[in-house]
Amino acid sequence: MIKSILKYSGFTLNAVKEQYAYKFRAIIWTFYNFILLFVQYFLWNAIFEANGGALYDISVKKYLSYVVMGMITNSFLHCLIDGSIAEEIKSGNVSMNLIKPYNYIYMNFAKQIGYTLGSVISLSPLIIVAFFMTGLSFVSVQALLFFIVSIFLAYMIVFLFNMFLGMLAFWITNYWGLRLLKWHVFVIFSGELMAINMFFKIGNNGISNFPIPLPEAAVQLFFKTLGIISYCLPFQAMNYTPTAIYTGMINDTRQILVHLGVQVFWIIFMLGLVRLVWSKAKNQITILGG
Amino acid sequence: MFKFLRIYSAFIKQQIKSLMEYKIDFMMGMIALGVNQISTFLVIFAVFTQIKAIGSYSFNEILLFYGYSQIVRGIDHLYNDNIWVVGWNKIKDGSFSNYLVRPIPILSHIVMERFQFDGFGEVLIGLAIFIYAKINLGIAFGLAGWMVLGFFFFCGLAIYFSIKLATAAIAFWTVSSGELMSVIYEVNTFTKFPLDIYKNFFLKNFLIYILPFAIVSYFPIAYFLRDQNFISNLLGFRYYHRELLIVFVGFVTVLFYCASRFLWRMGLRHYNATGS
Amino acid sequence: MIEVVNLGKSFKIYKKYEGFTGAIKSFFSTEYSMKHAVSDMNFHIEKGESVGYIGVNGAGKSTTIKMMTGILVPTAGYCKVDGIVPYENRRQNAKNIGVVFGQRTQLWWDLPVSESLNILRDIYDIPHDKFKSKLGFLKEILGLDEFYLTPVRSLSLGQRMRSDFAASLLHEPKVLFLDEPTIGLDLLVKDNIRKAITQVNETLGTTVILTTHDLADIEEICRKIIVIDDGRKVYEGTVANLKKEFNKYKLVKFELKPGKTPIKIEGLFNAPEEDVKVTLENENLVVKFKKDKFEISNIVSRILGEFEIQDIAIEEQEMEDIVKEIYLKKGNV
Numbered sequence: 004m005i006k007s008i009l010k011y012s013g014f015t016l017n018a019v020k021e022q023y024a025y026k027f028r029a030i031i032w033t034f035y036n037f038i039l040l041f042v043q044y045f046l047w048n049a050i051f052e053a054n055g056g057a058l059y060d061i062s063v064k065k066y067l068s069y070v071v072m073g074m075i076t077n078s079f080l081h082c083l084i085d086g087s088i089a090e091e092i093k094s095g096n097v098s099m100n101l102i103k104p105y106n107y108i109y110m111n112f113a114k115q116i117g118y119t120l121g122s123v124i125s126l127s128p129l130i131i132v133a134f135f136m137t138g139l140s141f142v143s144v145q146a147l148l149f150f151i152v153s154i155f156l157a158y159m160i161v162f163l164f165n166m167f168l169g170m171l172a173f174w175i176t177n178y179w180g181l182r183l184l185k186w187h188v189f190v191i192f193s194g195e196l197m198a199i200n201m202f203f204k205i206g207n208n209g210i211s212n213f214p215i216p217l218p219e220a221a222v223q224l225f226f227k228t229l230g231i232i233s234y235c236l237p238f239q240a241m242n243y244t245p246t247a248i249y250t251g252m253i254n255d256t257r258q259i260l261v262h263l264g265v266q267v268f269w270i271i272f273m274l275g276l277v278r279l280v281w282s283k284a285k286n287q288i289t290i291l292g293g
Numbered sequence: 294m295f296k297f298l299r300i301y302s303a304f305i306k307q308q309i310k311s312l313m314e315y316k317i318d319f320m321m322g323m324i325a326l327g328v329n330q331i332s333t334f335l336v337i338f339a340v341f342t343q344i345k346a347i348g349s350y351s352f353n354e355i356l357l358f359y360g361y362s363q364i365v366r367g368i369d370h371l372y373n374d375n376i377w378v379v380g381w382n383k384i385k386d387g388s389f390s391n392y393l394v395r396p397i398p399i400l401s402h403i404v405m406e407r408f409q410f411d412g413f414g415e416v417l418i419g420l421a422i423f424i425y426a427k428i429n430l431g432i433a434f435g436l437a438g439w440m441v442l443g444f445f446f447f448c449g450l451a452i453y454f455s456i457k458l459a460t461a462a463i464a465f466w467t468v469s470s471g472e473l474m475s476v477i478y479e480v481n482t483f484t485k486f487p488l489d490i491y492k493n494f495f496l497k498n499f500l501i502y503i504l505p506f507a508i509v510s511y512f513p514i515a516y517f518l519r520d521q522n523f524i525s526n527l528l529g530f531r532y533y534h535r536e537l538l539i540v541f542v543g544f545v546t547v548l549f550y551c552a553s554r555f556l557w558r559m560g561l562r563h564y565n566a567t568g569s
Numbered sequence: 570m571i572e573v574v575n576l577g578k579s580f581k582i583y584k585k586y587e588g589f590t591g592a593i594k595s596f597f598s599t600e601y602s603m604k605h606a607v608s609d610m611n612f613h614i615e616k617g618e619s620v621g622y623i624g625v626n627g628a629g630k631s632t633t634i635k636m637m638t639g640i641l642v643p644t645a646g647y648c649k650v651d652g653i654v655p656y657e658n659r660r661q662n663a664k665n666i667g668v669v670f671g672q673r674t675q676l677w678w679d680l681p682v683s684e685s686l687n688i689l690r691d692i693y694d695i696p697h698d699k700f701k702s703k704l705g706f707l708k709e710i711l712g713l714d715e716f717y718l719t720p721v722r723s724l725s726l727g728q729r730m731r732s733d734f735a736a737s738l739l740h741e742p743k744v745l746f747l748d749e750p751t752i753g754l755d756l757l758v759k760d761n762i763r764k765a766i767t768q769v770n771e772t773l774g775t776t777v778i779l780t781t782h783d784l785a786d787i788e789e790i791c792r793k794i795i796v797i798d799d800g801r802k803v804y805e806g807t808v809a810n811l812k813k814e815f816n817k818y819k820l821v822k823f824e825l826k827p828g829k830t831p832i833k834i835e836g837l838f839n840a841p842e843e844d845v846k847v848t849l850e851n852e853n854l855v856v857k858f859k860k861d862k863f864e865i866s867n868i869v870s871r872i873l874g875e876f877e878i879q880d881i882a883i884e885e886q887e888m889e890d891i892v893k894e895i896y897l898k899k900g901n902v
Binding site: 028031032034035038039041042045046048049050052053054058059175177178179180181183184185186187188190191196197201202205210211212213214222226229 | 315317318319320321322323324325326328329331332335336339340341342343344345346347348351352353472473475476479480482483486490491492493496
């Protein structure tokens with residue numbers, strides 16, 4: 004165990020160094036995150052204030068914490084492994100990995116840890132600013148502990164999912180459209196756009212002011228469906244679950260455990276999927292010669 | 294002029310051809326851009342199931358801002374996307390020199406080289422939302438109104454152009470400025486909604502006077518929806534003729550355009566002096 | 570056709586510091602040193618000439634080419650191409666010149682060769698019938714047909730080079746600048762490109778300026794040669810003259826019988842080392858001697874008398890050695 008950790012730690016270390024090589028870039032991306040943060044913050048602030056400071060039973064403070072915490076979670080879970088794998092496949096370098104004495108999946112995981120460690124520093128200004136803006140309302144020690152477990156699980160899911168997408172490049176060669184699709188679908192179904200429970204709240208509570216003349220049942224069904232789809236896709240387990248646990252949007256212990264269970268399910272599922280795709284991909288390499 | 298159209302159409306034809314090469318990827322990309330358009334719209338949709346208005350803006354007014362901003366953004370996206378490549382790569386890998394040994398103006402060459410079909414998603418959805426909102430609001434622009442809107446539209450495009458040009462020009466000194474371009478460009482997200490709903494003094498003035506994205510869609514639509522008291526408050530100075538806003542928008546646009554062209558020219562001179 | 574007068578180009582090199590604080594320090598630092606990439610360059614090139622412009626890496630070849638093509642502005646002197654100052658009249662000059670950079674393509678990565686050329690036709694305003702006949706000519710001498718419809722990104726280096734070359738000639742430039750056009754190419758493609766350049770130079774009267782590291786390029790294409798070192802011209806003249814002037818040595822290689830490696834090779838000839846030099850390379854004994862000091866028969870008989878020899882080969886000194894010699898005694902020419 005220790006031996007294999009040592010074996011792969013080199014990749015981690017290199018990835019950390021790589022991150023440090025582009026300091027200017029890191030600073031600029033921190034600003035980029037700030038802008039995204041401000042856009043979300045000001046927009047939701049305006050929306051909640053328009054309704055007297057609360058929407059459904061969620062207070063503006065709580066929701067802003069959710070939005071901001073979601074951004075922090077997102078940047079922490081940021082994963083570029085899909086692009087780098089797709090690149091390796093397109094350039095043919097991937098076959099080099101078959102002749103080396105290490106596991107391709109472990110190697111990429113070690114690299115990903117390195118990237119995360121390297122980017123933690125550029126994350127800290129974001130956390131500080133977010134703290135001053137919203138207080139990042141701390142709920143309870145229990146919530147914090149569950150959050151830590153949940154974000155760890157989310158990290159695994161994000162990694163495996165990106166691994167899977169990257170390897171699809173074996174069959175689709177160009178990785179432009181799929182990446183774009185990943186980004187934009189993620190926004191809607193991960194809770195980044197709005198908390199997943201909002202979908203259900205709209206679906207259940209009805210619509211009092213809906214400005215387009217559509218039957219109420221249809222609109223309710225539409226939002227409920229969005230919520231259900233969210234739970235059928237892995238994206239909510241990557242962002243919504245940890246963020247909602249931290250901010251207390253999911254606060255019932257039983258519910259928390261169910262969400263964690265869903266995360267574990269996705270890990271197992273993704274692990275199987277990645278193994279399957281990788282074994283097929285290996286055949287592809289040996290047939291096509293990379 | 295005719296010659297430029299011919300070159301441009303030749304480039305466009307080729308791009309359609311190469312898009313067709315990666316069919317599945319292209320389809321997924323198009324779906325992705327559609328999904329992206331839906332997402333902001335979804336927020337508006339969800340919010341207005343509960344709320345009658347955000348700030349002083351009704352559902353249809355919000356839509357009018359949103360739709361218009363997406364049209365401008367989309368058109369810019371369509372024709373002016375190659376400048377990104379200049380900021381990210383062209384100077385770094387030296388291929389910028391290719392523009393210098395060709396007998397046509399550099400900026401036109403850059404623009405013509407790439408036509409980004411992604412922009413159609415924004416334009417079409419923006420147009421649909423704009424028309425829907427306009428009909429529901431029951432506002433009529435009249436011929437003069439349309440001409441004013443046309444002028445605003447042109448100014449909006451010029452602002453996008455200037456901001457992208459100026460940030461790309463930084464690459465002449467720093468070799469690559471893609472990150473900076475992205476950060477500055479991303480600020481345009483604020484233009485999707487009317488600026489005053491954010492209720493932030495700093496942000497408001499920043500977007501009017503420093504990085505004038507407010508010129509792009511906020512002032513044009515506010516001009517038609519609000520009276521001049523409202524806009525006076527916003528600008529921070531009083532003015533007595535409604536039409537002065539047009540002059541203001543035009544003035545800021547010209548200023549920004551000239552400044553960015555100047556920066557570009559300086560950058561080019563720097564490039565001519567160092568070759569890298 | 571080309572007039573280069575006291576041309577000079579200096580760059581400021583800002584002092585850099587190490588580390589992160591160093592990066593900030595370098596950002597604000599105004600300390601710099603001057604690098605003189607090209608200084609006091611003077612030469613004239615007549616219409617229809619073909620000139621090899623050679624020098625080691627960093628000698629200033631590319632910098633000169635960049636000034637003549639309008640990419641760089643000189644810091645001293647001036648140059649004119651067909652009466653136009655390139656960096657002042659960039660677009661006018663661009664119509665008169667064709668440029669090929671061996672290191673990177675000027676074609677569009679995603680477009681087929683055919684379409685790249687069509688777009689260039691529009692950019693350079695070439696009339697259709699003229700374009701057609703020109704293209705026919707280029708297709709023939711460069712063999713473009715086999716990959717004419719392939720996207721540039723899928724071309725091999727040799728194919729790409731040939732396409733780039735065709736692209737630079739479509740508009741019948743008066744001057745053709747070639748910056749290392751044969752770099753990284755295999756022998757067959759090199760040969761094809763060299764022949765094509767010669768043909769263009771001879772049949773169309775295009776003035777050709779070529780930088781290269783491969784002196785065989787020069788021998789086959791150029792009549793005139795300009796050697797530069799450290800930004801200064803160290804030789805200018807015809808290739809024939811160069812050989813006459815510098816080719817003072819001859820080489821004789823003796824292949825020794827196996828196991829008969831001599832122990833002592835010094836003092837075989839009673840002459841200083843600059844007149845005759847004997848070295849041992851693998852199993853070969855190599856004698857390099859001045860043509861005007863020794864007869865070849867003397868050398869051969871002396872060696873044959875001393876060692877057991879299997880085979881003999883006589884070689885002229887290679888162009889490369891000649892140029893090396895010029896570099897070594899630069900400034901004395």
